[in-house]
Amino acid sequence: MGDFRPVANGLRTDHPVPGLPFINDERLPLDNPDAIERTGRDRGEGLWGRTDPLPGDGWVAFTTEPKNRAYAWAVHYHPEHGRTVVLVTDASWSGLHHDWVYSHTGFLYRHGGYWWDGTAWHRPGVVFDGAYERYDARPVRDALTITAADLLVHPADPGKAAVATIAGFTAHKTALPNWRDHLALWAEHHRRLPDARPLDECVVDLKAPELEPGLLVDRAGLAKIANIPEDDLPDPKYEDHKMPEPQAHGAGGPLWSQPVARDWAEQHHRAQGPGALLSATTSFGTPQPQGLVADHNRLTKVIQGDGKQTEEAAKTLAWWPAVSLTVGPNSLIPMSALRTTLIEAVLSHLATGVQKGRTGIWLGTLRRDVVEIFDWYVQRKPDHTANLLSEICLDAHTRLNVDPETVGKIIRRSLHLDSKLGEKTIDALLDMALPPSAKPSES
Structure with a gap:
């Protein structure tokens, strides 16, 4: 998830974000995405709006808030799981739009990018799978979904809360200390809505062992997990975008869950490891x-x-x-032309096997000359290895319907037979550089 954290909840959201205030959104036509778009689109300087359909009859819609142009409303409608209404800064709504529409990372985001797709919670998108051009979806172990009903089992006083108005609203720098009271006030309004979603289906948060505060790691801990010196981590002042979004912040700075740290280490070594190897x-x-x-x-x-x-x-x-x-x-x-020729040589081999009705490993190993060119290329452009393998797997999948794991097995077997790099080097290289879906499935 990019840097587009919500700053407030719409009062008619079905899935409140913990710690954020609730804002009266009655002027927002939530049942009409085109009308949401028209609220801001071409209505004046600094105003904008957009709507897009989603697979399965869902949709997303965005609009700059005319009464407070520093912010924008973002609405996600899912035919089964209801609607999410949040306020974001007007400069950041396009990032949320991209994730909702294109990234395949669900629609609810918590704890620095942990995401829910209506079925399960997954870790933030950190490891990119070039074979499918999206981040690898990695389920959270022993995740427990926390609903509004779960939280409202505990005593709360809606009288100590208030619904904010958009005019003059300024985002809070810290979470509301009595947020459960605000949730109780939201619940009172929510129950009065037509076809109100049951509170035990209103997802608020997740709980998982890996998110326990005592298990989170700082920069030093992340570097240790990645087995690199802390000084080799991206500079927090100039390269913060190269680090995963933290799950929390402590006195010493950002904190990450250990699985997210391991994912970052995997992605880092995939990009940097071949050059060192x-x-x-x-x-x-x-x-x-x-x-x-x-x-x-x-x-x-x-x-x-x-x-x-x-x-x-x-x-x-x-x-x-x-x-x-x-x-x-x-x-x-001409290294770029050589790279293209190498990719086409691999695909030509796979296409020949597919045309003969072969599948899986029966597509056969690559010709020795192709392996020789692969060796020669990666020894001179080792930092390009991951992208090269990703493009081969992507093209095999999209053009030939050959799954990435099969491609990975064929490349590995071919290199073991004819590469001069040595088996240990080959395995180390492919373990780092192949996209996640091209690696052997875990048993």
């Missing part, structure tokens, strides 16, 4: 991709072979020719 040390003592080091060493020998250059001079003379072979947009070997 397939690196070597140049004759100058610096780390570079294995292939570049091999090219440099080979050219050094060629230059020194005429006997006119010292070893040190040959090293220096060989460096830029070695770099120019594969580095940069004008490299002597």
